[in-house]
Amino acid sequence: MADPEDVSWLLxxxxxxxxxxxxxxDWHVVPSCTSRALVRRDGGxxxxxxxxxxxxxxxxxxxxxxxxxxPGTLAATLRExxxxxxxxxxxxxxxxxxxxxxxxxxxxCADDTVARRRWHKHSTELQSARRAHIxxxxxxxxxxxxxxxxxxxxxxxxxxxxxxxxxxRAEQPGxxxxxxxxxxxxxxxxxxxHYVPRRQSSRSLNDHPIFWMDSGGHYLGGTTDNTITLALxxxxxxxxxxxxxxxxxxxxxxxxxxxxxxxxxxxDTIARQALWRxxxxxxxxxxxxVGNYLNIHEGPLxxxxxxxxxxxxxEPGMIVxxxxxxxxxxxxxxxxxSHMVAVESRHPNFLEFETISxxxxxxxxVDFGRLxxxxxxxxxxxxxxxxxxxxxxxxVHSATWLRAVVQTFVSRV
Numbered sequence: 001m002a003d004p005e006d007v008s009w010l011l012x013x014x015x016x017x018x019x020x021x022x023x024x025x026d027w028h029v030v031p032s033c034t035s036r037a038l039v040r041r042d043g044g045x046x047x048x049x050x051x052x053x054x055x056x057x058x059x060x061x062x063x064x065x066x067x068x069x070x071p072g073t074l075a076a077t078l079r080e081x082x083x084x085x086x087x088x089x090x091x092x093x094x095x096x097x098x099x100x101x102x103x104x105x106x107x108x109c110a111d112d113t114v115a116r117r118r119w120h121k122h123s124t125e126l127q128s129a130r131r132a133h134i135x136x137x138x139x140x141x142x143x144x145x146x147x148x149x150x151x152x153x154x155x156x157x158x159x160x161x162x163x164x165x166x167x168x169r170a171e172q173p174g175x176x177x178x179x180x181x182x183x184x185x186x187x188x189x190x191x192x193x194h195y196v197p198r199r200q201s202s203r204s205l206n207d208h209p210i211f212w213m214d215s216g217g218h219y220l221g222g223t224t225d226n227t228i229t230l231a232l233x234x235x236x237x238x239x240x241x242x243x244x245x246x247x248x249x250x251x252x253x254x255x256x257x258x259x260x261x262x263x264x265x266x267x268d269t270i271a272r273q274a275l276w277r278x279x280x281x282x283x284x285x286x287x288x289x290v291g292n293y294l295n296i297h298e299g300p301l302x303x304x305x306x307x308x309x310x311x312x313x314x315e316p317g318m319i320v321x322x323x324x325x326x327x328x329x330x331x332x333x334x335x336x337x338s339h340m341v342a343v344e345s346r347h348p349n350f351l352e353f354e355t356i357s358x359x360x361x362x363x364x365x366v367d368f369g370r371l372x373x374x375x376x377x378x379x380x381x382x383x384x385x386x387x388x389x390x391x392x393x394x395x396v397h398s399a400t401w402l403r404a405v406v407q408t409f410v411s412r413v
Contacts, residue, residue, distance in 0.1 A: 002039060002114050003093040005294055008032040009118040010039075011047065011066065013058055014293060020177030020218060024162045025198055029177060030295045031218055036074055036098075038081060039114075048074045075101055082106030090115055092308060118292070119299050120317045125221065125292045126341060129319060130356050132174075132222025133339060137358035137386070138393045139168035140215070144230060144360070145401040151205050151232045158184040158202035161213065169217050179216035179223045179296045186211045186232075190333030193284050193325060209233030210332045216296055225296040226357050227323060227337035231364040241278075242326045243334050243365035248274035249324040250336045251375050253286065253302075257345055257352045258314070264300035265310035271302075271324040280326055282335075287321040290339055314351060318342045322355070336361065358386045363408040376412050383409045 008014055014031040022029055035049035045066045051059070054068070062068065069077065075098075081087060082102045088111030089102070102108040121129065143165045150156055162182035169175050185195045187208030194214075197203075205211050211232050216225035229243060249271035256270050264287075271286045285303035290296055299309035302320060314320070320342070325335030338357030345352045360383060368376065383406040391399050 002037045003090060004032045004034055004036070005030065005291065005298075006090070006093075006114040006118065007035050007037045007047070008294060009292070010037065010114055011045070011062070013054075017176055022178055024159065024166050024178075024182055025196055026181060030291075031176065032294055035071070038077065046077065048077075074098075078102060079105045088113070115299065116312075118294075119289050119312075120315055121292055121319055121341075122317065126317065126319075128219075128221025129223075129290075129292060129339070129341075132217075132219040133224055133356050133358055134389050134393070135172050135174060135219060136169070136217050136224040136226075137390055139165060139172050139217075140226065140228060140359055141390060141394060141402055142168045142398045143213075144228060145398040147205070147211070147230060147232060148401060149397070156205045158186055158189065158197035158205065158211075159199045160202075161205060161211075162197060162215075165213065165215055172217075172219075174219045174221075176218040176220065176293075179218050179225055180214070183214035183227075184211075185213070185333065187332055188330050191327045191329050191331060193282075193327060193333065193335070205232050208332065209235045210239050210334060212334050214335065214337065218293055221293055223291055223293050223296055224339070224357075225290060225321060225337070226339070226359055227325075227335040228359055228362075229334040229336060229365065230362050235365055239332065239334075240365055240367050242280070242328075242332075243336075243362075244367040244370050245274040245278060245280060246324050246326050246334060246336055247361065247366060248371070248375060250322055250338075251378055253322045253324070254338075254340060254353055254355050255374075255378060257347065257350050260349045260351055261313045262351070263311050264302045264314050264320070265304065265306060267302050267314070268304050268310075271322065275324070275326060282325045282327060284323075284325070287323055287340075290319045290321060292319075314342050316342050316344055316351060319356075320353075322353070334365075355382065358389050360386055360402060360405045361409075363405060368412050371412075373413075376409075380410045380413045 013033045038046045048071045082105035086107040086109045087102045088109045090112040162184040181196045186203045186205045212229040214227040253271040268286045287302035289298040291298045300312040301309040303310045323337035327333035340353040387406045
């Protein structure tokens with residue numbers, strides 16, 4: 001038995017566009033189709049969904065393999081199926097009411113096959129995800145350039161910055177809506193890793209040099225979730241130190257190589273080493289799997305604690321985030337976040353990561369003297385690719401700003 005997200009991936013269906021529209025500050029909408037499904041051993045699918053919610057194209061696509069049934073018939077069908085044999089289901093995503101029906105009339109077996117399969121993206125999904133990150137980066141880079149130019153000239157609030165990014169995203173082709181609430185944080189608010197501003201209570205970005213924004217968008221075929229950190233004033237040495245250490249952890253994970261079969265939790269410490277050497281840390285996971293035009297959060301989880309999503313081996317085709325950070329209560333916070341694809345290494349039986357996000361790092365927050373030559377080379381090459389992919393898609397002002405950023409990193413090699 002599959003849950004709504006598994007069903008949406010399995011049948012390649014998503015919610016209608018108008019269901020994805022939210023106001024800035026609201027929680028994100030997962031574009032899964034509200035439904036359940038039973039998949040038989042012979043491959044046939046009974047899809048429990050309100051037929052009125054489906055377009056004629058979706059109905060026709062199911063052919064003879066998919067049988068549409070009213071949601072109200074799920075309980076009776078599930079009882080009958082349970083009597084005939086065990087029911088495989090993702091126990092972590094099965095409501096108690098449905099689990100009880102199975103247990104009363106048969107046996108429920110833990111089976112998250114569909115979820116595990118959708119964590120592993122096929123080539124078309126990967127191609128669409130790469131394209132989505134380029135399109136999305138155009139909007140985010142426009143915001144970064146706009147902030148650098150505007151904050152010295154007038155007051156800009158956290159909420160206005162979030163609204164501006166949403167406006168830039170809305171101009172991008174294929175944009176369907178926010179994949180998450182726009183987390184726009186300045187100064188002390190930035191010490192809350194998941195702070196969401198409100199119109200009437202957000203801080204001015206002019207009052208503190210450190211600003212970060214965690215945001216993402218849904219696009220046809222891809223979903224983004226990235227965090228940028230900017231210096232919008234003169235950063236203090238403590239800000240530069242913290243950001244440089246976070247950046248070193250970010251690069252360490254992005255460039256890591258590991259044996260096939262390595263569990264996601266084994267990668268968590270890689271992104272923390274630079275911070276740990278200075279007695280610093282962050283209190284959230286280092287990364288998570290990303291749904292393809294679905295939920296931004298799925299497995300595997302790159303976290304410290306053993307569990308059903310952290311003990312999963314990282315496999316080729318999985319898209320995961322890389323998001324180390326650092327937070328000081330009542331003072332400031334910062335995070336760098338991008339998406340990576342696990343790919344096969346040139347060394348047999350080893351994997352590594354390809355960074356598919358295309359967002360620049362703020363060089364004003366980097367102590368280049370702390371970076372090794374290989375770290376500086378990686379940053380230079382990464383930013384060359386960012387410029388190559390985005391330059392022709394940006395307006396003159398944004399492109400000029402991005403070229404200056406890239407040149408700073410290139411000149412440090």
